[in-house]
Amino acid sequence: MKYHFKAAFIASFLAMWMLGSSAFFTSYVYAEEAPDIQADAAIAVELSTGKIVYEKNANALLGIASMTKMMSEYLLFEAIAEKKVSWDQTYQVNEHTYKISQDLGLSNVPLRRDGTYTIQELYEAMAIYSANAATMAIAETIAGSEGEFVKMMNEKGTELGLGEFQFVNSTGLNNSDLKGMHPEGTGPEDDNMMSARATAKLAMRLLTDYPEILETASTPQMTFQDGTADAIVLQNTNFMLPSLIYDTEGVDGLKTGFTDFAGYCFTGTAERNGVRIITVVMNAKDENGKTSNKARFDATKKLMEYVFEHYDLVELFPTNYQFDKKSSLPVRQAKRKKVDIHTDKPLSVFLKKSEKDSYEAVLTVDKQALNEEEGVTAPIKKGTVVGSLTAQSKEGDSYGYLNDAPSVNVVIKEDIKKAGWFTLMIRSVGDFFTELWNNVSK
Incomplete structure (x- = not known):
């Protein structure tokens, strides 16, 4: 008798819980959908x-x-x-x-x-x-x-x-x-x-x-x-x-x-x-x-x-963010051959809270700011804009923006001075023999 009473009670409790849970779950799913x-x-x-x-x-x-x-x-x-x-x-x-x-x-x-x-x-x-x-x-x-x-x-x-x-x-x-x-x-x-x-x-x-x-x-x-x-x-x-x-x-x-x-x-x-x-x-x-x-x-x-x-409005990429595959640009007419580039401001995106990890950084280079070798030529000042960063959803974006998607500037990280004439001459000679050797090797 006690067993049957307990079984009936548990069955009733589970039925009530499932009904309540169902109502709650339905409400939650509804809220998730647009x-x-x-x-x-x-x-x-x-x-x-x-x-x-x-x-x-x-x-x-x-x-x-x-x-x-x-x-x-x-x-x-x-x-x-x-x-x-x-x-x-x-x-x-x-x-x-x-x-x-x-x-x-x-x-x-x-x-x-x-x-x-x-x-x-x-x-x-x-x-x-x-x-x-x-x-x-x-x-x-x-x-x-x-x-x-x-x-x-x-x-x-x-x-x-x-x-x-x-x-x-x-x-x-x-x-x-x-x-x-x-x-x-x-x-x-x-x-x-x-x-x-x-x-x-x-x-x-x-x-x-x-x-x-x-x-x-x-x-x-x-x-x-x-x-x-x-x-x-x-x-x-x-x-x-x-x-x-x-x-x-x-x-x-x-x-x-x-x-x-x-x-x-x-x-x-x-x-x-x-x-x-x-x-x-x-x-x-x-x-x-x-x-x-x-x-x-x-x-x-x-x-x-x-x-x-x-x-939620989420800061996806901080100030000074650098791209893994393109963290620097070649430099011409300077002592060094490369200069780092990074963002000058953080980039925030308004996104679904459940999709924070589905965005990736996209670099757009300003070709007018670069030379024919897709680099920069010294002298060049810190903060010079060479491109922009935007965020792109890996899942695609069905709605988009009222205007352009938000972006931040990608800039030169530090001042680069033009090298002296002697340094440039030595480098020119070195480049000549390097190219000659490469041709001979081919």
Whole structure:
């Protein structure tokens, strides 16, 4: 009887353990695999390297709604840096921006018809609350008109190498929502469009060139026109910020977007343990296939957690790294015949934690820096660049990088002086007889 009881107990325990283990194992395997992001397009990128670790339909040209404002922000920061505009500069509301600002069906802060606002105030309303009329006001201040500003947006997109994009206004609204006041040179039914890859590139340049954007983008709420009768408390449209409803570790930006044409979109960024990633989801959908505010944040969180859990920024090759098969170069017209070469900086790569040992160093020699004998000619200074080092996965790379793969310079290790005339003459004679002997031997 005792035996049967023990056997039944053990069998029950094992069954329960296996069920629990199965659930745990399934969850673990699921986490190891790239997530299925329910969106028309998505991408995830590490900022410092530009490494793409996830993409879905990333080159498709789609509506971007207010993610457009990242380009408006870029041009504003650029104008501030070039002293063409200042933060305390004021803007006088005109009939156009007044009418748009009074449309409560659009994301706006209501502007007074006779109101005057600083660029700083308008920028905060744009970056935190995605205020459309405030964005138009900034565009007019920088370029004189929104039509001219749109030209600047498209020119800058080409300069930044975005690839797939089309800007038709400064805000991301449908031109059809602008009450017939769409920018000159654009059509009444035109829309702003970019690919997920182009959107990530724009976010990468904005964060790299003007990281101060995060000081504002990370603000959960602000009071517009604080201390006046027009004071309004504005909550950030990015609900993943600390203290907001979808609070997610490390999230501090960057830009939401929604129109009927684009669906719910979000360019997010988060930093954990010194690693910053950028994610883009476009027309995110819930389990019922419907686009929603919650769906874009759920998709973003799912993507971020996957990347932070399974990827890491790893220093693969340190400063002064030397290649086993090519640690030196021949030197002409010097006392010595060879000089060592090494890297001038460490090379870090964003990779799967389980693949740290699957990368190898690749040397690319700069032929213009070498002589016809694939060496160098004295005199030559320490630090002279003779090539570059990149890391290559032995398993292959399915996603690649937003731009070029990260690399570091390979340089001359020490100063090499040119030998004196006597040394060069003796060496020349020696080389002559060596060559003669070799010919005789053959």
